[in-house]
Amino acid sequence: MPENDRDHTRRPDPDALLALAEQGGRGKLTVFLGAAPGVGKTYAMLMRARRLREDGVDIVIGLVETHGRAETAGLLEGLEVLPRREVVHSGRTLCEFDLDAALARRPRVIVVDELAHTNLGEARHPKRYQDIEELVDAGIDVWTALNIQHLESLSDVVTQIAGVPVRERIPDTVLNRADDVLLVDLPPAELIERLKEGKVYVPESAKRAIDRFFRLGNLTALRELALRRTADRVDDQMVDYLRQNAIEGPWPAAERLLVCIGPDPLSEKVVRTSSRLASGLNADWIVVSVERADHEAGNREAMRQLDDTFRLAELLGAETRRIVGSDFVEEILKLARREHVTQIVIGATRHRFPLRLFRRSLPDALTARTSGIGIHLVTDRDEPAARPAGRQKPALPQRFWRALAIAAGTTGLATVLGLLIERFIVLQNISLLYLLAVLASAVYAGYAGAVAAALFSVLAYNFSFIDPVGTFTVAEPHEVFALFVFLAAAALAGGLASRVREQAKAAAGRAAATQALYDFSRKLSGTARVEDVLWAAVSQIQSTLRRNAVLLLPEDGDIALGAAWPPDTELGVSDMMAARWTFEKKEAAGNDTGTLPNSPFQFRPLVTPHGVAGVCGFVQQDKPLEANEERALAAILDQTAIAVDRARLSRESLKQAAQLEGDKFRGALLSSLSHDLRTPLATITGAVTSLRQLGDRMPAESRDDLLESIEEESERLTRFVANLLDMTRIEAGTVNAKHDWVDIADVIRSAVERARKYFPGREFETSVAADLPLMRGDSVLLGQVLFNLLDNANRFGGDEPVGIYARREKDEIVLSVTDLGKGIAPADLEHVFDKFFRKGKPDGGSLGTGLGLSIAKGLVEAMGGQIKAESPAIRRRGTRISMRFPAADTNLSGKERE
């Protein structure tokens, strides 16, 4: 470490300065530390607050418990006190600290009492220290109070001293990170005096426990803890100061602790002890476990215990590692060398009898192979009460009874078989049959089965085959010896067989997990749509972890549910808050985390190189994941994150392609429009200039023809411009369709007349039903629609006549125009009413403007009707455009008609 070097330039240690700089944007945390309740922490805090207030500093009281003491309450006078948040907890209304109000108020300094408090009800964080961390992160200075007993690393010591378990605990890191720790001290005798005078608040319910607690011995011990802790801190601060200011100090070489733990109850104690040791030595500490590759599928209860111990270690500020390997000592030493560890802490578990014979204990093995590393042993104290409740070995599992049954069965079978064989041939080594039974039991029922089968075998063999037959007595001494040899052989063989079986099972489990993951990744690589990826992911989580899951993706600045299993899952307000927290802070939130633990879901971020792609939530319901499940989940989430990212990118590129397509379409539209306008203009200009410059050289009929073409093209231009205007009006929604009585037969007649004039040589056949009712609408608009349709039919109708039909269908009038041209391709059929849609090239030939049908549609709809196109219309040819309007009955009675 660099601080060991005698640096002649005496530059400040960059790491130390960096740590100082990192504190820049944060607020300062000041902890008023006391040995016990009643020493006057709140009082001290408020006194200082008043002084600061008088100096004009913006200080507010976030929360202070006066416990009804007038003395303390009096100090609150003149100080700004934030209102509390009311929460309903188990039917009672309680007042809690309002974090959001404090963040909104943003004072320079805020006073929040009782650091170790556990929040009740629907709070963002389960613990008050987390609220305070958020305040400090937001740049607000916080003053708070803490009793030494609530420190996590001291909780077992305090339990020993006071005999009362400590329920509310805070991680040591909170105190270590505090910028200032002020010790509020009161001699124990004085404290007891105050208690007797009733100056210390004691809740009625805790009276008896408190009496036990407030004893001189207890208080003195706690006071020592508090004093020592504060002294350690002062020491640390001095060392920090020396480093920052480049003062060469005699600080010791940095110590690094390696703490080895395993899936046993002792490990928890090892971790707590190491934590104290580490803070005493001012050392970094690493907690490690070495797991055998083939043992992970083994005892679930043990694995859960190991997970818990790791969580505790992290809480106490340790770095944690889990190593998979076969040689415990080698792995530990490798890590120790790599991490420059100076001391190793291990628990000295007393091995059970058979293991102690075969295996050298871990401490022995370590001491034999290390040099220059200190080794601490933490021994187990037989103290069943200290074991956390609920950790007792579970009742004999069903597996055990199954093993017993298998062992009995196989032994019985071997006996029957032996007796049968003995009847026909004389077999010297009938005991071999029993060996078979033991091996079979080992394979099918594991180690327990093997041992049970061996015992049963010895008894059965003795009973059935050794003289005197039919009793459990043994006549010949050498037979006794043979029995023991048999028992040992059976146990060994059974042990081996059961281990092979365990390994096979573990391998199969791993293979299945790998296969599942492989299948999942294949499924993902085959899907390009985000929805499919999300669905695959939630169903994979469901099938792997057997937990319901949700996936949320960013949407318009927020996140929204993308997929869920079961699909009808809905997220509550607190679930969404937790998910958002995860999305914004890139860290887990929800159940079993420090943030919003009331949600049944735990949320994890989907992290990609481009940031957080989304959030995955799964139902945790206070059952933490096991280590192998955790690994599986991490793999699934990684794959999902990548797939979501990829899908998002491909969707973006599709969008770009669509935009490009749109640009192309607009380009084509513009060029067709310019063509439509320019062709008549070109004709008119050309004809006019020809007439002016060359007119006198032309024959009279040519001149007439040119003039006629000028007229026609002008008309064409007029029609086109009118169509454009109509379209604009339809798009702007300013078509004012009248609501008059319209006689359709009349409209058809005049439209056909007009069409005949425009399209000479085209035949039109009309067929109008005699009983056709009137309709409500605008005869002028309807006439225009019909003319547009006739124009279209003329253009595409080939040489056959165009038919116009009108008839009544129930309450509707159906009006159709049918041509017998080539018809419309099915793919184009749905586009015929699109603006500027037309067949052929955009500027090709004498096609229409591409507006006729879309105008017709706009006008028909403005009159409350419907329009649709069919093709082929008749005999696989032609196109029929039909319109439907509601029939309007005039309700004229027969008499009125006359």
Added chain:
Amino acid sequence: MTAERILVVDDEPQIQRFLRPALGAAGYEVVEAMTGTQALKTAATAAPDVIILDLGLPDMDGKDVVASLRAWSKVPIIILSARDRESEKIAALDLGADDYIEKPFGIGELTARIRAALRHRIQMEGVQAQLSADGLAIDMVKRVVTRDGEVLRLTPKEYDLLVMLARHAGRVVTHRSLLTSVWGVAHGEDLHYLRVFIGQLRGKVERDPADPKIIRTEPGVGYRFVGDDD
């Protein structure tokens, strides 16, 4: 002399309708084609003297018609095009079309282009040695350029550029064909050369370089030499 025959290729009947009598009155014989295939066939059989070609044809791209024609014929081709089809127009010119005219156009403009194209065809047959424009005289045999009788001193590149333009007098010459013929194929895209040298050349040959009368700019396409005959 028989009337020159002009092939008009356009799929718009109304354009044909006014071009036929107008060109007829101007003294040309008109043959018509509505599609690209028809145009190629008629060009082969009717031996037109000039082809007027619309680029937007229903059956094939007008540029392909130019390319196919140029494979076997040197007949002058005048492109009919819209103003928004700049790149198509230039591509057609680079493929060997001789000139272009934008729709809508006056008949006088069209007949002027036809005359220029026909004159060029005649020049191809016999080399024209001398050319005059607005007081400028170019003697391509002696390689002397005079302005109102006074000899102008042109650099070799300026002279090459001027001659290239003058040989195509009355017709547009694209940037690319100027660059490749004067500077070489590798400089086909070096438009800045052209800008600089055209500026220099105008400074020497034009009466008023700010209002050029001889070397006209065709925006986005190229330059056009306007001689006394045009």
